[in-house]
């Protein structure tokens with residue numbers, strides 16, 4: 508009896524304990540489920556938040572990255588790297604003035620003389636020259652750019668003057684004939700005056716156009732030429748002829764050291780898109796699928812030199828002791844029609860060839876006799892025509908892209924005389 512009662516008591520106690528234990532276990536379970544739930548929702552919340560933050564961050568990144576790039580570009584332009592420049596001792600370093608130094612030929616000459624280690628001052632009135640042609644030197648300690656018209660006097664200390672300032676393409680020099688005459692006459696007078704004052708040597712960039720429409724072929728330096736003094740080209744032809752006359756008057760009367768380069772047709776990168784000469788016209792027309800405009804029958808001939816050959820010739824002449832005129836050109840002669848075909852092929856263009864009326868007083872044949880330059884300067888052109896043309900084509904292709912990005916594509920200028928009165932100063 509007693510044992511049974513005891514057993515009941517123990518099991519009753521156990522039952523209660525069991526219930527208690529079960530209760531506690533249940534509570535613990537509920538607590539843990541609740542805990543997990545809270546944890547999970549916290550994690551969920553956090554990941555959602557992180558996700559949102561990531562999205563915002565990537566959005567910000569999208570906006571900021573182009574700005575960062577702009578800052579990097581600006582920093583680069585402040586710490587500009589220049590093309591490599593040789594070091595020259597004080598004794599060998601010259602102070603050189605290049606008039607028309609921002610133009611097509613002038614800017615290539617600037618590059619050469621800067622890279623050779625000289626101090627170069629470029630003077631340009633930016634009629635046909637462009638700052639873009641020399642912008643890669645701006646800020647360099649050996650370089651200076653002056654916006655100045657050579658028709659006005661210039662006072663500066665220099666050892667050598669390369670006098671290139673003048674429009675050179677027929678449409679440009681015919682645009683304002685009086686200004687062309689003033690530039691070549693008064694401009695050259697001013698530069699010779701400067702050369703005399705400071706004891707500098709002056710090289711005149713003369714032209715094959717002093718031979719006019721030649722009756723002698725090929726043209727050597729002793730040919731006096733066949734120029735129409737009142738024709739549309741006279742402002743340039745006669746302007747350069749009088750510039751040559753002035754050089755030799757200053758040499759004989761004042762002892763100024765002069766060099767005269769008679770430059771034949773030249774082409775290459777940095778010709779102006781609006782230049783209007785045959786090479787830039789044909790290349791631009793071929794690249795844009797427009798007809799190649801041949802003036803006259805296309806049987807007139809020219810011989811074209813690449814600009815780097817010319818620049819080497821100019822420097823060789825300046826530093827030589829040859830004071831009489833020297834032809835600088837490539838004697839490989841072609842008809843203009845052959846030339847149009849060659850450019851069409853090199854560009855791979857389907858453009859047609861269009862024959863327009865002949866330009867007045869257009870020289871019918873031209874080819875330099877370069878025996879003098881070969882003998883006295885040990886100079887001759889080395890860049891083959893096709894190689895030079897491919898470089899020019901590459902340049903104009905890039906220029907067209909550049910212009911397209913800037914929403915402006917100029918059309919080549921036709922070599923026609925402007926009617927009516929033009930302004931000049």
Ligand SMILES: O=c1ccn([C@@H]2O[C@H](COP(=O)(O)OP(=O)(O)O[C@H]3OC[C@@H](O)[C@H](O)[C@H]3O)[C@@H](O)[C@H]2O)c(=O)[nH]1
Pocket residue numbers: 675676677713714715716770771772773783784785786788789800801802803807809843866869870922
């Ligand atoms: O679109 C054109 C442009 C020009 N031409 C012809 O191509 C020939 C060459 O003409 P350019 O205008 O290139 O040059 P030009 O030979 O007439 O004058 C040049 O001579 C030598 C340099 O001193 C000067 O750069 C420039 O005056 C000319 O017969 C001209 O009539 C065309 O058939 N089509």
